[in-house]
Amino acid sequence: MEFSLPDELVELRDRVDVFIRDEVIPYENDPRQEYHGPTDGLRLELVEKARAAGLLTPNGPTEYGGGGLDYRSMAVVFEAAGYSTLGALALNIQAPDEGNTHLLNVVATDAQKERWLRPLVEAKIRSVFSMTEPDGGAGSDPSLMKTTAKQDGDEYVITGRKWLITGAPGAAFNIIMARTEDEKGNDLGATMFLADMDEPGIELVRLLDTMDSNSPGGHGIMDYKELRVHKDNVLGEVGKGFRYAQVRLAPARMTHCMRWLGAARRAHDIATQYARERHAFGKRIGEHEGIGYMLADNENELHLCRLSIWHACWLLDQGEQARQETSMSKVFCSEALGRVVDRSVQVLGGKGITAETVVERIYRDIRAFRIYDGPSEVHRWAQARHILGRN
Structure with a gap:
């Protein structure tokens, strides 16, 4: 393992350091940083500054406009960005979008990448990852998952409740984990599904008041009421969630x-x-x-x-x-x-x-x-x- 940093990574880290100090930290007391997190207006303003500085989405795949950093380089750059409470937001490397970017890049089809990954890397949209459930459901033990996706022809009908879903208000799309059944009721295992947030059947019940306030939109409770998702929007393979x-x-x-x-x-x-x-x-x-x-x-x-x-x-x-x-x-x-x-x-x-x-x-x-x-x-x-x- 090599501990010295290549010159180009040192230069990138230094650029991020200066950007965070000069452009981002002054926004930390901006009134648009509200109780449930920064507003999307504040996010977009910071994102445009990062875009102009050539620092946006340094971890994203290069073919979709990202910087293509490996993990070692991400460690250096993400630490520099984390120096401000708004740094990750500005560089478009905040949770859950950063994790969803990686997941889509590894698992999604080309069509899914064009529809959801490209605008995510370009910071034009936000996303959520819906896995955690309230008491009695999936949390630290995902095997307790209660949300179901029942096959109905070319569609899956998703029913259930998720909670502590970060960034739900204002997000454009949703990665949903549900226990899947075929048309005969056979358990096929957990599956991931992609769905736009404005689809009928998705409801933001309410926001949770939490100690932390660094995510746009905060953390919400989501209901899925017979949400219909076409089989083309299954993320990866059925049963491999x-x-x-x-x-x-x-x-x-x-x-x-x-x-x-x-x-x-x-x-x-x-x-x-x-x-x-x-x-x-x-x-x-x-x-x-x-x-x-x-x-x-x-x-x-x-x-x-x-x-x-x-x-x-x-x-x-x-x-x-x-x-x-x-x-x-x-x-x-x-x-x-x-x-x-x-x-x-x-x-x-x-x-x-x-x-x-x-x-x-x-x-x-x-x-x-x-x-x-x-x-x-x-x-x-x-x-x-x-x-x-x-x-």
Whole structure:
């Protein structure tokens, strides 16, 4: 594994750094950043700035207008973008669109790519990924999925409820996971379907009030009431939905880690600057061991998170599934970066719990990282099974 960065990647990272500092951070207090996330008007304004700078969708396939970065390069660029709470949105690398871009590129037909992937890469539209269900349905255990898709001739009729669906208001299309039955009622397994959000049978029930507020539209509850989807809009093969979910989720764990590494580094930088300037008991507070040790712990964990991310990304670039390594990285980064931000709040003292800095916002947003794409406990459980099953 090579740790040095090629010159072109360093140049791209530096361009993103400057873009985030000069063009994106000034928008962090924009009134269009509402309770349930940034408005689409704000998103589109930032997207156009990234487009003009040649930084839009750096991860997307080149044939559809993206930058075509490999995972190692994504780790560097996504961290730089994550330095602002609006950075991923500006570069069109936010969840769930980033994960859906990857999934469509790997699984979709050419016709599906033209219809949905191209405008997604061009940041003309947003998308959602509908898998999680309310209590009693699919969550950490996807085998409990209650949403059904029953075959009716050339169509599938989808019925069920999904929740915590990120970005539902204003999204253009939907990737829906449902347990599939043929016309005789035989269980065919889970399948993914593509559907435009304005199709009859799709209803946004309501938005959920959540701690985090970094996704356009927030998180919603979706009902599917006899939604009819033509067989041409099945994503991949019938019955292989869980396999495709792994295609999407393993890399998505890493992109979460990348973005949140940038956010935690921002919180640490703000706390460090404060520790240099604030005086108490005759010297700068950073010179007191209690504060200095917290800053040192932050540096340690930021460094280890970066190494973990880079290693897992290197494995993905070698064609490995890297399920264990991406899972380990997700658990470690989600918890370590949470600690970094928590210490940053503590260093800032009273200022840290106010909106006078962005650290308070990062603190609220990053807490969800330990739950999204699998809570830490489920990852540890899967890791333990892997450990016990080794020869």
